């Protein structure tokens with residue numbers, strides 16, 4: 001059984017083929033990276049996987065179940081979480097509350113409902129306590145203690161990216177999709193992010209599908225890489241194989257816009 005598989009996936013917007021016959025497979029426990037220049041179709045691929053876009057053709061199999069065309073909440077419930085290229089958090093809520101939102105799929109009584117009204121010994125109260133415990137574990141893992149009670153809007157950019165990651169982890173996914181986790185970060189924040197992504201793979205055993213322009217990160221932590229350009233596959237392989245591929249060098253590194261570290 002393949003853990004995750006994309007087969008002959010295609011999607012067009014008007015006359016533009018954003019993804020054209022894409023196929024690949026991810027093994028459980030891997031960090032699998034997608035690289036490619038701006039507009040290559042990377043985010044579109046994530047949007048097809050998590051149900052925001054409906055592909056025109058192809059299959060998306062998660063643990064042998066076809067998830068193509070399923071709605072985002074269904075896909076999340078099946079164990080696939082994601083972060084977004086542009087941070088999507090509630091600025092007027094604190095970090096803890098934002099991360100708790102990631103738990104809502106696990107809540108029998110609904111988000112926060114009842115927990116405060118019925119007291120901590122009620123079913124809802126106990127459920128709330130267990131969810132908070134889980135969230136505290138994630139806060140510890142990602143070193144977010146100092147941010148937990150602060151409004152997200154006022155926190156540094158790097159911390160907001162971490163909170164997005166924490167919210168995705170709160171869903172307890174088996175597969176985590178990260179769309180440019182290092183974008184806009186300074187060198188120190190990048191180092192921390194690389195460390196946490198490795199930790200998530202090693203300690204939590206979560207499989208990771210990673211989109212990232214930072215070649216240092218991609219080459220450092222990926223098990224395998226898929227390179228796209230104009231919606232098509234250029235090549236797939238280990239970091240050593242992919243970084244030598246002439247078309248990757250031309251199509252991707254040739255377009256160096258300052259974001260690439262290699």
Ligand SMILES: Nc1ncnc2c1ncn2[C@@H]1O[C@H](COP(=O)(O)OP(=O)(O)OP(=O)(O)O)[C@@H](O)[C@H]1O
Nearest residue numbers: 013016018036037038039040041042043044045085
């Ligand atoms: N909803 C949409 N409607 C029309 N065109 C779209 C839509 N979503 C994506 N596209 C187009 O599909 C192509 C791929 O876009 P996508 O966002 O997937 O690129 P990307 O590889 O993630 O690029 P970047 O590195 O800049 O984030 C682009 O030409 C984009 O304009």
Ligand SMILES: [Mg+2]
Nearest residue numbers: 042043044085
């Ligand atoms: Mg993108």
